Amino acid sequence: MSGSTLSLSNVRVALGAISVLAGLDLTLEPGELLLLAGRNGAGKTTLLRIAAGLLPPDSGQALLAGRPIAGFTRRQLGRRVAFVPQETGVPFPFTAGQLVLLGRTPHLGLLAFESKADVAAAEAALARLGLEALVDRSVLELSGGERQLVQLARALAQETELLLLDEPTAHLDLAHRALVLRCLRELAREGRAVLVVSHDLAAASYANRVAFLAAGRIAAVGTPAQVIRPELLRSTFGVEAEVLATPGGPVVWLR
Amino acid sequence: MRRLTPLRLAATLGALALLLALTLALGVAVGPSGLALCEVWDVLAGRSGGAAADIVLSVRLPRVGLAAAVGAALAVAGVVFQALLRNPLADPYVLGVSGGAALGGIAVLTLGGAAGLGYAAVPPAAFAGALGALLLLLAVAGPAGRLSPTSLLLVGVVFNAFASAAIVFLASLAGLAEGAQVFLWLIGSLADARPALVASVAGCVAAGLLAVVPFGRALDLLALGEESASLLGIDTKRVRLWLLLASSLLVGAAVSVAGLVGFVGLVVPHALRLLLGPDHRLLVPASALAGAAFLVGCDTLARTLLGGRELPVGALTALAGGPFFLLLLRRTQALRR
Numbered sequence: 001m002s003g004s005t006l007s008l009s010n011v012r013v014a015l016g017a018i019s020v021l022a023g024l025d026l027t028l029e030p031g032e033l034l035l036l037a038g039r040n041g042a043g044k045t046t047l048l049r050i051a052a053g054l055l056p057p058d059s060g061q062a063l064l065a066g067r068p069i070a071g072f073t074r075r076q077l078g079r080r081v082a083f084v085p086q087e088t089g090v091p092f093p094f095t096a097g098q099l100v101l102l103g104r105t106p107h108l109g110l111l112a113f114e115s116k117a118d119v120a121a122a123e124a125a126l127a128r129l130g131l132e133a134l135v136d137r138s139v140l141e142l143s144g145g146e147r148q149l150v151q152l153a154r155a156l157a158q159e160t161e162l163l164l165l166d167e168p169t170a171h172l173d174l175a176h177r178a179l180v181l182r183c184l185r186e187l188a189r190e191g192r193a194v195l196v197v198s199h200d201l202a203a204a205s206y207a208n209r210v211a212f213l214a215a216g217r218i219a220a221v222g223t224p225a226q227v228i229r230p231e232l233l234r235s236t237f238g239v240e241a242e243v244l245a246t247p248g249g250p251v252v253w254l255r
Numbered sequence: 256m257r258r259l260t261p262l263r264l265a266a267t268l269g270a271l272a273l274l275l276a277l278t279l280a281l282g283v284a285v286g287p288s289g290l291a292l293c294e295v296w297d298v299l300a301g302r303s304g305g306a307a308a309d310i311v312l313s314v315r316l317p318r319v320g321l322a323a324a325v326g327a328a329l330a331v332a333g334v335v336f337q338a339l340l341r342n343p344l345a346d347p348y349v350l351g352v353s354g355g356a357a358l359g360g361i362a363v364l365t366l367g368g369a370a371g372l373g374y375a376a377v378p379p380a381a382f383a384g385a386l387g388a389l390l391l392l393l394a395v396a397g398p399a400g401r402l403s404p405t406s407l408l409l410v411g412v413v414f415n416a417f418a419s420a421a422i423v424f425l426a427s428l429a430g431l432a433e434g435a436q437v438f439l440w441l442i443g444s445l446a447d448a449r450p451a452l453v454a455s456v457a458g459c460v461a462a463g464l465l466a467v468v469p470f471g472r473a474l475d476l477l478a479l480g481e482e483s484a485s486l487l488g489i490d491t492k493r494v495r496l497w498l499l500l501a502s503s504l505l506v507g508a509a510v511s512v513a514g515l516v517g518f519v520g521l522v523v524p525h526a527l528r529l530l531l532g533p534d535h536r537l538l539v540p541a542s543a544l545a546g547a548a549f550l551v552g553c554d555t556l557a558r559t560l561l562g563g564r565e566l567p568v569g570a571l572t573a574l575a576g577g578p579f580f581l582l583l584l585r586r587t588q589a590l591r592r
Contacts, residue, residue, distance in 0.1 A: 073490070074485055074489060075490075081486075082486070085482065085483075088479065088480050088482075088483060089480075091341045092337075092533035093532070094533050094534075095257060097257060097258065098257075102475060105472055105487045113261055114258065119258070122256065123256060158487075
C-alpha cells in the first residue's frame with residue numbers, strides 16, 4: 001500500500017449539511033493516469049481538494065506516499081503535489097513566463113532567486129505545451145485556453161510526483177486538447193501519478209484507468225473498457241448510451 | 256525569459272534611491288528662505304552653522320524625513336492591499352483604512368484625556384483603527400476577494416464617509432472643531448514635523464517595511480488567490496495575518512502624524528507596475544523608495560506653489576490622484592470585460 005502515491009480510504013466530507021463524499025476509496029499508483037468522471041456536483045473537485053491538502057476529510061484516511069496529507073507542511077506539499085484548478089483570474093499583468101516560474105516557489109527559499117535549474121524547469125514546461133512564443137506576453141492579453149495552458153505549465157514546472165487537474169481541457173481546441181492529453185500520458189509514463197477530472201470521456205483513451213464518482217463514492221473503477229459501458233453510464237449519469245469499441249478505446253454515442 | 260535577477264533588482268533600487276536622494280536635497284533647499292544646494296551640503300557636512308543650519312536641521316530635514324516616511328508607508332501599504340485583495344484599485348485611503356486610523360487617533364485625542372491617555376497614545380490608536388477597518392473590510396469582502404472589485408470600493412467609500420463624520424462629531428464634541436487641526440487631519444498635512452515625532456514615525460515605518468519586504472514572492476502568489484498561494488507552499492493564514500499587521504502599522508504610523516493623505520498607495524504602485532512589472536520582490540522595495548520620493552516632491556510643491564502660504568499636501572495628492580483613480584478604474588473595467 002505504501003507504494004501508492006495517493007491513497008484515500010473511507011473518506012467522508014460534508015460541506016455544511018450536505019454530505020459530499022460518503023466513504024470514498026481510491027488509490028493512485030506512480031506511473032498511472034486516472035480519469036475521474038461523474039455528474040456535476042458529484043464531489044469531483046472536493047476529492048481533488050482533499051488530495052491537494054486544501055480540505056481535510058471529516059473522517060477516513062488521506063495518504064500521500066503513505067503519510068497522512070495533514071502531516072505535511074504547505075511547502076512540502078508544494079514540492080509533491082501540483083493542482084491545476086479550473087480557470088483562476090490573475091489581476092496583475094504577470095507575463096506567462098513569470099507565472100510559470102512561480103511554480104518553482106516551493107523549491108526556493110523565502111528570499112531566494114530562481115537558479116538556472118529553476119529557469120530551465122520553467123522553460124521546459126512552457127516548451128512541452130508549445131507556449132514558447134507566449135513567454136513574455138502579459139497573461140491579461142491571453143485567451144482563456146492559453147491561460148489554461150499557462151496554468152498547466154506552472155504545475156509542470158513544480159515537478160511533483162502527483163498531478164491533479166480539474167477539467168484541464170475545458171477551454172481547449174482539438175489540437176491543444178490532444179497536446180495536453182498526450183503530455184499528461186507522457187508524464188504518467190515518466191512515473192508520476194496523474195489524476196484528471198473531466199467530463200470528456202473521449203479522454204479515457206489516454207488513461208490507464210477510469211473511475212466514476214456517484215453519491216459520494218467510487219461507483220466504478222477499472223480500465224476504460226471495463227468502466228465505460230452502457231449500464232454504468234446509465235447508473236452514473238442517467239443517460240442512455242451506446243458504447244462502440246474502437247482501436248483507440250471505447251467511444252460513447254448518446255441516444 | 257524576462258525575469259527579475261538580483262542584478263536588475265539592485266540596479267533599479269539604486270536608481271530609485273538616487274531619485275529619492277535628489278528629491279530630498281531639493282526638498283531641504285526649497286522653501287520661504289531658499290538655500291543653495293551647496294549651502295545645504297555644508298550644513299549636513301557640519302561645515303556651516305547659524306540660521307541656515309537652524310532651518311536645515313530643525314525645520315527642513317524633519318519635514319522631508321516625515322514626507323519620506325509617510326510616502327513610503329502609504330505606497331507599500333497600497334501594494335500589500337492590492338495583492339491581498341487582488342484588486343489594483345486598493346489603496347489605504349480609498350479602502351477607508353486610513354479613515355479608520357484617523358478615527359482611532361481622533362478618538363484618543365478627544366475622549367482619551369478622561370482615561371489619562373495623552374498624545375503618545377495616538378499612534379497605537381491609529382494602528383488599532385487601521386487594523387479594525389481592515390478586518391471589517393475583509394469580513395464584508397468575504398474570503399479572498401469574493402466581493403467584486405467595485406463593490407469593495409463602495410465599502411471603502413461608505414466607511415470613509417462614516418469615519419469622516421465620526422471624526423467631525425468627536426471633534427465638535429470636544430470643542431476642537433474651530434481649530435484647524437481637524438481640518439488638516441482630514442485633508443492630510445505634514446505641517447506637524449517635530450523631530451521627536453518624525454523619529455518615532457520613521458522607526459515604525461522602517462519596522463513595517465522590514466516586515467513586508469521578505470514577502471515579495473508570497474505577495475506574488477497571494478495575488479493569484481489564496482488557494483493558489485497555498486498550493487505553491489505559502490502558509491496563507493499566517494502570512495496574511497502578518498501582512499495585515501505590518502500594513503496596519505504602516506498606515507497607522509503615517510496617519511497618526513499626517514492624517515488622510517490620499518492616493519499615494521494607488522498612484523505609486525501603479526506607475527511602478529507599468530514600468531517594472533508586477534513582481535513584488537521588486538515592487539515592494541521600489542514602492543517604498545518611489546513613494547518616499549513622490550511625497551517629498553508633492554510636499555515641496557505644496558510648500559511653494561502658493562508663495563508664502565502652504566497648501567496641505569493631502570490636497571495636492573488628492574487633486575492629482577482623483578483623476579488618476581478614475582482613469583485606472585476605466586482601464587480595470589475594460590480589462591475585465
